[in-house]
Structure formats: C-alpha cells, structure tokens
Amino acid sequence: MKFLVRPELPTASVGSSQATTAAVDDSAPLATRPESTYESGKAVQTNGATSGVAMQIHLADYPQLKLLAWNRRDDDLVEEEEAFALxxxxxxxxxxxxxxxxxxxxxxxxxTLFGKGVMNV
Structure with a gap:
C-alpha cells in the first residue's frame, strides 16, 4: 500500500534568512485508499492490509448517512461497521x-450484521 508523502515545512535557524526544504516524492499517488477489487451496487469490497475482506460504503450514495458524516468528503468510503455505529x-x-x-x-x-437485529437508539 502506498501513502501520500507530505512535504515537511521549511525550517530556518534563528537569525537566519534562509530556510531549508525537504525533498518531496511526487511519484506517490494521491489516493490513499485500498484499490477496489469488486464493485456491487452501493458497497465496495476491498482487500485491507490487516483484515481479509471488508465492505465499504460510499457516503454519497446514502443521503442520511452523509449528513451524519458531515465532516467527511462526499466521495469518502466508510467501513460497514463504522456506518452502523454512525x-x-x-x-x-x-x-x-x-x-x-x-x-x-x-x-x-x-x-442484522452488527447489532444482532437490534439498533440501540
């Protein structure tokens, strides 16, 4: 899995007018999500690094869920268990x-999957 490389902020020594900058690897992809291996309707099956197969949900496909996740981008994906918790x-x-x-x-x-048939609301 590749991660987005963020450049370090320039640093300057006290009393110095010159700042040094870190080299940035521009070859890294912008997306940091796992690549999709299967797409079916509203959920995307992805291969995670730590757990076999997880289903993720597009927030934009479910308006009320998107409102609950107001602080995320419309095109974000959330794990099914996280969506249930939201x-x-x-x-x-x-x-x-x-x-x-x-x-x-x-x-x-x-x-049914995560609440064993019960949603505690």
Missing amino acids: YERNWHFVEEEKLSLNERQLIERLT
Whole structure:
C-alpha cells in the first residue's frame, strides 16, 4: 500500500534568512485508499492490509448517512461497521421520512450484521 508523502515545512535557524526544504516524492499517488477489487451496487469490497475482506460504503450514495458524516468528503468510503455505529450513535439526527428504500435496506442489513437485529437508539 502506498501513502501520500507530505512535504515537511521549511525550517530556518534563528537569525537566519534562509530556510531549508525537504525533498518531496511526487511519484506517490494521491489516493490513499485500498484499490477496489469488486464493485456491487452501493458497497465496495476491498482487500485491507490487516483484515481479509471488508465492505465499504460510499457516503454519497446514502443521503442520511452523509449528513451524519458531515465532516467527511462526499466521495469518502466508510467501513460497514463504522456506518452502523454512525447510524446508531446519531439516530436522533436521522430524518426517517427522508430515508430512501436503498438506505432503509442498508440500515436493516447493518443492524442484522452488527447489532444482532437490534439498533440501540
């Protein structure tokens, strides 16, 4: 897995007008997410470095989930378990009447998988 290389800030010694800069590797890719191996509907299956296969969800595909994850980019992916935790922890912000059929089905599936059929709200 490749990571984005961030340049170091220039440093200057006290009383010096010249700053040194670190070399930057511009060949690194901008994306830091694992590459997708399978795409099906709204979830992406990826091979993680630490755990076999994990399903990730596109936030942009689920409007209420995106509202709960307001501090992330629209094109971000979240693990299914993290999505369930977001729904469960922040359910009071979910506008149930605005849930699409797809999002309702996702919530039901996540509740079955991670909540053993129960969402503690």
